[in-house]
Amino acid sequence: MHDLIEALLLGIIEGITEFLPISSTGHLLIAERWLGHRSDLFNIAIQAGAILAVVLIYRERLWQLAMAFLRPGHAAAMADARVYGQPPREYAYRLAAAFGVTAVLGVLVKKLGFELPTEVAPIAWALLAGAVWMVLAEQLAARRAAVLGERAAITWTVAILVGVAQVVAGVFPGTSRSAATIFVALLAGTTSRAAATEFAFLVGIPTMFAAAAYELVDVVGSGEAAHEDWSALGVAFVASAITAFAAVKWLLRYIQTHRFTVFAVYRAVLGLALLALVPAAD
Structure with missing residues (x-):
């Protein structure tokens, strides 16, 4: 029972932090x-x-993008065929480029x-650096939005830089892929928070x-799966799915009327707290 509770907690942590700009990898390594x-x-x-x-x-968005390829004539005739002002097929190409x-x-x-x-210190510093980056980036983005107006389209430059950003976030736990x-x-030109967030999540x-498939091949090949606690794994999977669904739904509503400042403050507080606890934790 104790192991199931721990699995439940880890699943909840993953679900809450995976798509919020606060770093799931950093939280899991600490937990x-x-x-x-x-x-x-x-x-x-x-x-x-x-x-x-x-x-x-x-x-629905994924279905729309799929139909743009499978039935382009039908998609083009639909009233809602455009994705943030772009044809679905064009938008999908940007997604493919970022993923590539x-x-x-x-x-x-x-x-x-x-x-x-696996040490706490580099994660804590990444959380702090990310907090500063978020505040500065949001200020710069707000100024760009004031000058350029609302721009929701995803350019090739945005797509390529988003692809690079995903790798950078993976290399430095605590950075946060979504952030x-x-x-x-x-910063690269999409001034709409909703459009930028949706593209980031779809690329994810x-x-x-x-990434999961790549790791799964290694796990199955090594025979590690034979020793897995499937009950704990199932509990964690369900907990992660439910909490991630709630967290993303909340975030999408939140960013309609709020900036990301609260997440920067949270990262700064957590980073400082971890640095204070580093001697005890390590």
Whole structure:
């Protein structure tokens, strides 16, 4: 029972933090210091739960983009065929470009043998640096929006930079993939918070699916899956999916009328608290 409760907590942490701009990897690495390290398969499962939640939320948009390829004539005739002012097929090409950049750079990082740090200190510093980056980026983005007006279209530049940002966030736990991608989009020309956030989340779907599949192949090949606690894994998967669904739904409503400042404050407070606890934690 104790193990199931720990799995439940880890699933909830993953679900809440995966798409909020506060770093899921950083939170999980810290949580595992007290709740115990989990297998790679377990981590894949809770990430898959979060991905499933976002797929369900954006199911209509994903269907629209799929139809743009499968039935382009039908999609073009639809009144809602455009995605933030762009034809669905054009928007989908931008998504593919962002994912392609992430895939190529991600494989390169893997080949170089990069491993995530397990110490608290670098995660804490990344949280603090990310807090400062978010405040400055939002100020710059607001000034650009005042000058350029509302721009929701995703350009090729935005798509490529979002792809790079995903890899940078993966290399430095505590950075936050969603924070990096959303603010890169805002600074690169997409002044609409809603449009930048949706593109960042949609790019995250194939990226996270690919990363989970890559890790799953290794796990199955190593025989690790045979020793997995499937009850705990199932509990964590469901908890992650439910909490991610609620967290993303809340965030999409929140950003309609609020800035991201509250997340920057949270990151700063957490980062400082972790630095204060580093001697005890390590």
